[in-house]
Amino acid sequence: MNIKRHHTALLALAGTALALSLTACQSDDTTRKSAPAWTASAAGKAADGGQTGAAGTAGSTDPARAAASKGSTGRTGSGGSGGSTGEQQSAATRVCTARDVTVTAATQGGAPYTHLVLTAKNTSGRSCRLAGAPHLQFLESHKQDVPVVAKSKPAAPVVLTAGAPAYALVKLSDGGVDEDNEPVSAFSLMLEGDSTVIAVTAPGSGVAVDPAKALTGYWTPELRNGADDF
Incomplete structure (x- = not known):
């Protein structure tokens, strides 16, 4: 009889331990399932970028996110370089x-007047590009264009x-009395x-022109000291 009671007590104790073990496993499994759900929710808020708190702060300091944000403003990267773009648009x-x-x-x-300043004003009502230098011919006896000064190129x-x-600055002569100057009242x-x-x-x-000394500069938005001194 004592042996039977002892066996019954052991079975009862084993059942109790098994029940406690199953309860602990279920509790641990519930904890594990709930933790990823919270983490995923926090990560989603950080990715949206508009939330505060620990997850939101981590998202706002992400270097890749910060770089993307700067890139979208056009202030950094190749998209922010205005010089080359402006030149391409001008060309x-x-x-x-x-x-x-x-x-x-x-x-x-x-006096003596040795230089002319040519002014070309855009009267078309729309933008245009003034290329190169003016092609000038002062005299019927000299059909070649007046030489262009390279350093004046903008x-x-x-x-x-x-x-x-x-x-455009144009040199007519050196201003000397011994030059072969010819009077010019109009030119092409x-x-x-x-x-x-x-x-x-x-x-x-009219002006006096020495064909051997005449020079012209390039078209420029303004006359510049140095580049247009010739």
Whole structure:
């Protein structure tokens, strides 16, 4: 009888231990399942970027996210470089023709007048690009274009918005009395890329030109000391 009772007590104890073990396993499994669910929720908020708290702070300091944010503003990376883009847009602007500009001439400095300043004003009402240098011929006896001074070439294309001017400095002579100067009351000019001849009236009663000394600079938005001194 004692043996039977002892066996019964052992079975009861084993059943109790098994029940406690199953309860502990179920509790641990519930904890494991609930933890990933919270973590996933926090990660989702951080990815959305608009939440505060520990998860939101971690998301806002993510280097990849910060780089993407800067890139979207256009201030960093290749997209933020305005110089090359601006030059490409300028080069794509249509070239000015004789119908787009009005060209006038004025003497520079005092007597003896050795230089002219040419002004080409965009009167077309839309932007155009003034390429190269003016092609000048002062005298019927000299059909070749006046030589161009290379150092006067601007660093960027000259784009004229509606009403904007560009300038070119022209040397007529050295101002010496012994030069082979000839009087000029008007002269011809052509723009780069256009074969139309523009007749330009010389200022005052005319100018004196030495064909052997005449030079012209490139079109520029403004006259510059050094580059346009010749």
